[in-house]
Every structure is written in C-alpha cells, then in structure tokens.
Amino acid sequence: MQVSNNVIVLPINRKMDPNQQDPDAGEDSASSRDVLAPLIEAVAAQRDRDAFRQLFQAFAPKVKAYAIKQGMLEHAEELVQEVMVNVWRRAAQFDREKAAASTWLFAIARNARIDLLRKLGRSSQETQVETDYLWSLPGSDEPTGAFQQAVIVRNIRQSLGDLPQEQRDVIAKVYLEDKSHQRVAEELSLPLGTVKSRVRLALQKLKVILQEREKAV
Amino acid sequence: MSQHHPSDDIMMEYAAGCASTHLALCVAVHLQYCPRCRANIQRLSALGGEMLQQLPQEDLSEALFERIMLRIDLEESAPAAPQKPVEDLLQRWLPDGLNAVSWRKQWFKVYEYVLEVSRKGRQRLSLQKISAGGRAPLHAHYGQEVTVVLQGGFSDELGVYEEGDFVIRSGDQRHRPRALENEDCICLAYLDAPVCLAGPIGRWIERFRRLFMPDLNAPAS
Ligand SMILES: [Zn+2]
Numbered sequence: 001m002q003v004s005n006n007v008i009v010l011p012i013n014r015k016m017d018p019n020q021q022d023p024d025a026g027e028d029s030a031s032s033r034d035v036l037a038p039l040i041e042a043v044a045a046q047r048d049r050d051a052f053r054q055l056f057q058a059f060a061p062k063v064k065a066y067a068i069k070q071g072m073l074e075h076a077e078e079l080v081q082e083v084m085v086n087v088w089r090r091a092a093q094f095d096r097e098k099a100a101a102s103t104w105l106f107a108i109a110r111n112a113r114i115d116l117l118r119k120l121g122r123s124s125q126e127t128q129v130e131t132d133y134l135w136s137l138p139g140s141d142e143p144t145g146a147f148q149q150a151v152i153v154r155n156i157r158q159s160l161g162d163l164p165q166e167q168r169d170v171i172a173k174v175y176l177e178d179k180s181h182q183r184v185a186e187e188l189s190l191p192l193g194t195v196k197s198r199v200r201l202a203l204q205k206l207k208v209i210l211q212e213r214e215k216a217v
Numbered sequence: 218m219s220q221h222h223p224s225d226d227i228m229m230e231y232a233a234g235c236a237s238t239h240l241a242l243c244v245a246v247h248l249q250y251c252p253r254c255r256a257n258i259q260r261l262s263a264l265g266g267e268m269l270q271q272l273p274q275e276d277l278s279e280a281l282f283e284r285i286m287l288r289i290d291l292e293e294s295a296p297a298a299p300q301k302p303v304e305d306l307l308q309r310w311l312p313d314g315l316n317a318v319s320w321r322k323q324w325f326k327v328y329e330y331v332l333e334v335s336r337k338g339r340q341r342l343s344l345q346k347i348s349a350g351g352r353a354p355l356h357a358h359y360g361q362e363v364t365v366v367l368q369g370g371f372s373d374e375l376g377v378y379e380e381g382d383f384v385i386r387s388g389d390q391r392h393r394p395r396a397l398e399n400e401d402c403i404c405l406a407y408l409d410a411p412v413c414l415a416g417p418i419g420r421w422i423e424r425f426r427r428l429f430m431p432d433l434n435a436p437a438s
Contacts, residue, residue: 049286053282056282056285060277060281060282061274061275061276061277062269062270062272062273062274062275063269064275064276064277065272065273065274065275066269066272068275069272076275077277077278077281080277080281080285081281081284081285081288084285085285085288085289085292088289089292099259099262099263100263100266102263102266102267102269102270103259103262103263103265103266104266105266105269106262106263106265106266106268106269107262107265107266109269110233110234110262110265111234113234114234118238123238126238127238127239127242127333127342128309128310128333129238129242129306129309133245133306134238134241134242134245134306135231135234135241135245136245138259138262141252141255141256141259149263152259152260152263153263153266153267156260156263156264156267157267160264160267160268160271171229171264171268172268174229174230174233174235175233175264175265175268175269176268176269176272178233178234178235179235180230180235180236181226181229181230196225196226199225199226199229200225203225203229206264207260208257208260208261208263208264209225209228209257209260
C-alpha cells in the first residue's frame, strides 16, 4: 500500500502477500518485461537470433529514447548499436537469480553510454580504469533469487507511479539526463539541499535504500 | 563491515552513471568492502531499469538491426579474448600490491603515491600513507576530498575510520588526520582541488607555494 499526497492508494487486484504469488501476476505493465529474461537466456544458451531480434524490438527503441534524453541525438543509434552488441556478448553473464532483466539491461545501457562518451572525448575526467570495472554489471554477489529480484522491481514500479511529480522529476533528470544533483538544482533554481531531500524522500518511498542503512546513519 | 558509506545522492549518481570517473572509482573501491552498499546499488540500478523501461519507444532506422547483426557476425568469426574479471580495481597501478609502492615522503610520517593527475592539476587521484601513530599537518581543501581506507585506519576531528570506510571532507572542514597507533594507514584519496595547509606556519608556506609554485598542488615537504 502506498501513501502519497495524502491519498491512500489501495492496491486493488494486486496480490498482497508476495510469498504466495508470482510478483508480476496481474500486472499489465509487466507483461512486456516478463519476456526479457527468457529472451536473454535464449541468446546466451543457443545464440538464438530470433530471440535477439525480439529483444531488439522490445529494448532498442527505449535505448534510443535514453540516448536522446542524454543529449546524444547524433549518436543515438550508435549507442543502440553498442548496447545491443554488448547484450549479445554478455548474455551468458545474465543471471535472473542475481538481477532482474530490466536492471541488467539498464546497467549495459548505462555502461555503453559512459563508454561512448569517453570515446567521443566528452568525459570531463579520464582514468585508465575501464568502464565495466568502475561500474560492474549486477551479479558479483550471492544470488538473492529471481523472486526477490522481481519483488524489488515490482515495489519500485508500483511506488514510482505514486511519487509526487517533483520527486519523480529529480530522479528522471539524474537517471535519464545525466545530471548531477548539483546541476539539477541549478536547472530548477532550487537550493541543493531541497533537491537532495526530494531524492531522499523518493528513495524512502521506493524502498530503494535498505533499512539498516537508515539506522546506521 | 565498514561504518561510513557514500551519501544517498552519491550512491544514486553512481548508479545512474553520472558520477565522474574518479568519484566512481572511489565508490567502486568502497563497494568491494561493503555488501550493504552493493545491495543498495543493485536497488538503485533496478530503479534505473524501471525509469528506462518507462521511456517512450523511438523509431529506429530500417537497417539498424541488420547493421548490428553484421557486426556480431564479424566478431563471432574472430572472437576476442574473454575479459578477465578484475579482482582489485587498483591492480592496474599496483600489480605487486600495496607493499611494493614506492612512496614519496611529504611530511614527517606522511607519504604519497600519485596515480593520476588531471591536465590542469586540479584533480588528483593518489594513495596516501600515514605511518602508525603519525599525524598529517592540519589542512583544509579548496574543493572536496574523498578518502577510502584501504588498510589500517585513521581518526580526525570528526571521527574514526577503518578499512573500507568512505569519507568526504569539503573545503570548509579543516582536519588533521592521524593514523591509528598499531598499523600504517593507507588510503585512496581523490582531491578535486589542491590542499591548502592551515595554521600560521601552514598559511605562510601556502602563500609562498602559491607565489613560486603555482602548478604544484602538493604541500611542500
Ligand atoms: Zn557502504
């Protein structure tokens, strides 16, 4: 159940007990995402080109939108190409017990974007360390289970819709427009503290930062 | 487990991929020590995944898929050597580990080993060592100093830091780090503007340094 803007949103048609049901059951928006994991696995196991084409059809148009948001209009399809080639190359590293398909694909897209910007000489600072080492793909930790991964993604998806617009905007600028909190603050003419507190509120609602963390600080 | 972690906004900028490469390196080194932050990064990446999935679909050019397959076919016919997973992010600079570093003395018990300096010298990535029980001079920074403890521990006016801890000091925080008594303290440090020494002698050295050595951003030893 999410509470936002003083309105209590009752999760009608949602299975309340996550231990009983597939977390994506009954989620209309999830249906297109459910196919991502088996497609990546088919590419990994059989180098399945049909599966890869379907993955391309589902994901590439969003990667292009991501590139455009990032201000890489002239290089948008170049980024799509890099991302899809990397999906093909690394499909075997995908493990649904360790990360949801959407999380893994995001990490591939993010790293390809950073790499392309480095290649184009648009990074402000350079280092000798390769992008995939600085931002490793999810999967180095112990598997938490596909179910747990799906619950995390479902929680985020459900609560994203309930976030106040101002909190959502800040998150979108950081994730999709490559803007630091400092730059977001400048752009919105807000004090940096205000931007940071919006982010903190949003992350609490999204249950993105683990609880023990809050106790420790 | 370490007790001092990157703030939520740094974690988010890292997960989103908009942190600078040097800050990202510091966060990544901390992650090697901290399972809790690794779990948080995973969730923050899941948030990125969801943001990406909610984007509208942009039209692609006709031949894009074929172009991609062409490239894949080329690669498949001449496969590259598989990338080795990295065990230590600093391996590149320290193939023989922390014990083989050739330190440069900076102060009485304070040593430095520079990894990378930006062209204008404003950003500096280095290893810093304070021998057991040693003390760095009181200093502040023009910018921000990020420190990740790799070995041993240190304390300053604001706290005690141990292996894996991620510490940020901004320009207005003067501090005088001191290594713990029983072990040398080695840190990865990233500075986005030069150090300025504090205290009456420090101020004098500083003025002198800026007059005669404007390009040198380490305190004179
Ligand atoms: Zn941590």
